[in-house]
Amino acid sequence: MPDNIGATAKSGVVELSDLEVRYGDFQALQRTNLKIESGEFFSFLGPSGCGKTTLLRTISGFQSPTLGQVKIGGIDMRAAGPNMRPTALIFQNLALFPLMTVAENIGYGLRVRGVPRRDRDVTVSRLLDIVSLLGHGAKKIQELSGGQKQRVAIARALAVEPSVLLLDEPLSALDLKLRQYMRAELRAIQRRIGITFIYITHDQAEALAMSDRVAVMNAGRIEQVGSPRSIYSAPETPFVASFVGENNIIRGRIKRFDGTEATISTALGDFTGRAAGNLHCDQPAAYFVRPEALTPYQPSHETCFAGEIVEILYEGNSSQVTLRMPDGEKLIARSVTSMTASPMLGERLRVGCNRADGIVMAIEGSHP
Ligand SMILES: Nc1ncnc2c1ncn2[C@@H]1O[C@H](COP(=O)(O)OP(=O)(O)OP(=O)(O)O)[C@@H](O)[C@H]1O
Numbered sequence: 001m002p003d004n005i006g007a008t009a010k011s012g013v014v015e016l017s018d019l020e021v022r023y024g025d026f027q028a029l030q031r032t033n034l035k036i037e038s039g040e041f042f043s044f045l046g047p048s049g050c051g052k053t054t055l056l057r058t059i060s061g062f063q064s065p066t067l068g069q070v071k072i073g074g075i076d077m078r079a080a081g082p083n084m085r086p087t088a089l090i091f092q093n094l095a096l097f098p099l100m101t102v103a104e105n106i107g108y109g110l111r112v113r114g115v116p117r118r119d120r121d122v123t124v125s126r127l128l129d130i131v132s133l134l135g136h137g138a139k140k141i142q143e144l145s146g147g148q149k150q151r152v153a154i155a156r157a158l159a160v161e162p163s164v165l166l167l168d169e170p171l172s173a174l175d176l177k178l179r180q181y182m183r184a185e186l187r188a189i190q191r192r193i194g195i196t197f198i199y200i201t202h203d204q205a206e207a208l209a210m211s212d213r214v215a216v217m218n219a220g221r222i223e224q225v226g227s228p229r230s231i232y233s234a235p236e237t238p239f240v241a242s243f244v245g246e247n248n249i250i251r252g253r254i255k256r257f258d259g260t261e262a263t264i265s266t267a268l269g270d271f272t273g274r275a276a277g278n279l280h281c282d283q284p285a286a287y288f289v290r291p292e293a294l295t296p297y298q299p300s301h302e303t304c305f306a307g308e309i310v311e312i313l314y315e316g317n318s319s320q321v322t323l324r325m326p327d328g329e330k331l332i333a334r335s336v337t338s339m340t341a342s343p344m345l346g347e348r349l350r351v352g353c354n355r356a357d358g359i360v361m362a363i364e365g366s367h368p
Pocket residue numbers: 023026028046047048049050051052053054055202
């Protein structure tokens with residue numbers, strides 16, 4: 001590694017303190033405080049335009065913050081440009097050199113830094129092994145599959161020994177099968193080398209499958225940070241509940257709140273679930289329940305919904321049933337048909353769940 005700031009920032013801890021980014025009058029990143037641990041696979045997940053790329057560019061030094069500070073390995077990066085930071089960035093389009101071989105692409109950063117040929121070759125071989133491309137070093141970039149190109153881009157970024165690898169939607173150009181395969185590959189590569197990976201994506205399946213922790217972003221703000229499991233099973237805001245996975249949303253007003261559970265009064269009746277945050281009586285709120293939590297009604301169920309079947313989608317190992325509720329709204333249940341005699345369109349079906357399956361959250365105005 002060259003003699004620069006990166007050389008002293010050994011650890012891959014990334015700390016964002018009171019970080020804000022404005023483009024003119026537009027606030028692209030609201031005040032953000034966050035610590036990403038060394039060796040973590042950390043994802044920023046959010047819809048287009050929520051500020052993910054802005055955040056990644058600010059960490060890598062391509063964008064200056066309007067306020068606040070980025071520290072990497074405990075060192076303030078304010079004075080360090082992109083080339084002086086212990087980070088490497090992989091873009092969506094990979095930006096590989098088409099006329100160079102795989103090995104030349106991977107060794108490029110080392111050549112620019114004046115690393116002798118023999119040392120370069122050793123590093124390139126090691127990296128080809130890490131990304132499972134041994135034997136492909138002499139190939140031209142055009143001779144590779146999409147997934148192999150991804151792995152060359154990763155190896156090229158790793159060649160300069162960054163403490164933190166920043167990945168900007170690197171899988172989005174691949175077809176679904178390859179994307180799923182590369183998720184597992186990326187995770188395995190990260191485990192093998194143990195450096196911090198910061199990944200941005202709008203694809204929740206990708207973020208949940210690969211990450212140690214996920215930050216869900218909305219309109220320039222982090223709404224929730226947690227493990228994939230906690231983000232999915234205990235969303236803290238209506239946005240997270242509706243953006244990550246599917247949720248049925250039944251709107252109403254808070255009738256009862258005891259600190260941990262809340263009952264909501266809706267056009268379909270009263271429903272009790274886990275309370276997210278502090279609630280007060282008569283506040284506009286919604287009851288969220290995941291389609292897979294709704295199973296054919298049994299007397300032991302604490303919550304019941306009854307509606308007319310208006311759609312059945314056979315999905316192989318399960319089915320998705322859409323019910324039209326008495327208020328005209330739709331409710332989706334999954335896996336229902338695997339447990340009942342085949343339901344028919346137009347039939348009335350009762351599905352149920354337990355209190356712990358539903359979450360009651362305050363909603364503002366028309367949101368979500
Ligand atoms: N250079 C710029 N000048 C002005 N506005 C910008 C600039 N770059 C980004 N923005 C705006 O800032 C907001 C956040 O953009 P950003 O690219 O960070 O979002 P994103 O979450 O990465 O979106 P995507 O997934 O579509 O790439 C957007 O509303 C965008 O239009």
